[in-house]
Amino acid sequence: xxxxxxxxxxxxxxxxxxxxxxxxxxxxxxxxxxxxxxxxxxxxxxxxxxxxxxxxxxxxxxxxxxxxxxxxxxxxxxxxxxxxxxxxxxxxxxxxxxxxxxxxxxxxxxxxxxxxxxxxxxxxxxxxxxxxxxxxxxxxxxxxxxxxxxxxxxxxxxxxxxxxxxxxxxxxxxxxxxxxxxxxxxxxxxxxxxxxxxxxxxxxxxxxxxxxxxxxxxxxxxxxxxxxxxxxxxxxxxxxxxxxxx
Ligand code: ATP
Numbered sequence: 001x002x003x004x005x006x007x008x009x010x011x012x013x014x015x016x017x018x019x020x021x022x023x024x025x026x027x028x029x030x031x032x033x034x035x036x037x038x039x040x041x042x043x044x045x046x047x048x049x050x051x052x053x054x055x056x057x058x059x060x061x062x063x064x065x066x067x068x069x070x071x072x073x074x075x076x077x078x079x080x081x082x083x084x085x086x087x088x089x090x091x092x093x094x095x096x097x098x099x100x101x102x103x104x105x106x107x108x109x110x111x112x113x114x115x116x117x118x119x120x121x122x123x124x125x126x127x128x129x130x131x132x133x134x135x136x137x138x139x140x141x142x143x144x145x146x147x148x149x150x151x152x153x154x155x156x157x158x159x160x161x162x163x164x165x166x167x168x169x170x171x172x173x174x175x176x177x178x179x180x181x182x183x184x185x186x187x188x189x190x191x192x193x194x195x196x197x198x199x200x201x202x203x204x205x206x207x208x209x210x211x212x213x214x215x216x217x218x219x220x221x222x223x224x225x226x227x228x229x230x231x232x233x234x235x236x237x238x239x240x241x242x243x244x245x246x
Contacts (some may be wrong), residue, residue, distance in 0.1 A: 002061075002116055003028045003184045004049060009058035011044055011208075018044045022058070026153075031175075033195030036205035037234055043081055044187040045205070046157050048187070050083075051077060063153070074103070077151030080156045081188075083142035087131030091122060091141055094130060095148065102149040116144040120174060136167045143174060153184045159239045160191055172197055188201035192226045206234050 004026035011019040019041045026032050034042050047053045048060050051067030065072035086094060090204040092113060099109045117123040120140040125133065130141060139162070146154060156175065168191065173197045181186050189195050195202055196216055203213040212219055212233050220229040 001028050002026060003063055004186060005032045005059075005061045006045065006048070007059045009043075009045075009048065009055045009060060011053065012050060019048075019209055022205075022208070024203055024210065024213075026040075026184055028184055029182050030201065031179050031199045033199035033202040033231060034186060034188040034205060035169055035190075035192065035195060035202055039207075040205040041151065041208045042205055045076075046080075046155055046186070046188060049155060050076075053192045075149070075152040077146035077148070077154045077183075079142050079146045079154075079156045079159050081161065083138060085130045085138055085141060087129065089100055089130055090127050091117070091130060091133075091144075092126040094141065095144055098145045099148050104149060107213055108134055112148060112167075112220075113144075116147045121170070128207050135162050138166065139163060139171075143171070147174075147178065150181075151178075151183060154178060154186070156185065156189075158189055159178070159187070160189065160194055168194065192230060196226050204230065204233055 002025040006022050006024040009019055009022040010017070022045065024032070024045070034045060036042050043104070044053065048055055049062055049067060050073065060067055060078065062072040095113045095116065096109050099112050100106070104112055114123060119125060120143045122137060122140045122144065125137065130138060133141065143159070146156070154175070160171045163171060172194055175185060175187065179198065185198065187195060187198055201213065201215055202219060203210050216226055220226055
């Protein structure tokens with residue numbers, strides 16, 4: 001069963017065509033990497049999945065439901081590209097509020113906040129105001145929020161952006177760990193090595209179209225690095241690939 005599906009999705013913003021006939025699916029328990037150059041449409045895909053925007057044409061389903069139905073987001077963890085956190089709140093306060101919003105009973109909140117902050121290594125920063133945290137620590141708070149309530153589906157938009165190499169490695173490890181526990185993952189990223197490590201399959205978006213989709217081993221040619229395959233496909237452009245229009 002697909003936990004997430006886009007069928008023939010087109011999105012126009014005025015005269016700008018952000019997505020054209022996009023088909024994507026994420027089988028339950030699997031992980032899909034969404035790759036594409038700047039402006040390819042990756043964030044738009046995530047926004048449509050979350051019901052933050054509506055498709056101009058086509059159909060989006062999350063957990064078998066239309067994203068307009070709030071129920072579709074139950075058990076879904078999301079980390080946006082730019083995490084906007086309320087700087088005046090302490091880490092604890094922020095996560096407690098979100099734990100309640102995620103549906104946890106009051107009595108279970110403290111343990112859950114402890115669990116997720118230990119998971120991302122910030123359990124010693126709970127009383128600090130978010131505004132005083134470094135970028136990397138703030139990103140960890142974003143991850144802790146996404147991990148609340150052990151999501152069935154994780155939607156991640158460039159989760160490693162701005163992190164140092166150690167932070168990037170940790171992000172990869174966290175995603176891998178939740179994926180191994182059965183969580184389905186959609187990961188939008190510019191880091192090909194991250195996608196290669198974490199994802200079962202990769203979809204490459206270019207100018208709003210899926211120009212390639214498959215296992216990494218199916219996308220790369222003999223001995224080629226994923227980066228070289230990516231550049232080859234992007235330079236070929238959507239018109240020369242002709243994939244993703246079905
Ligand atoms: P990046 O890697 O730079 O984050 P992306 O692949 O996530 O890019 P999107 O943010 O999805 O790309 O944008 C796809 C296209 O749609 C871009 O041309 C962008 O300018 C346009 N776009 C996105 N949102 C809007 C909007 N609300 N109004 C108008 N145009 C938009």
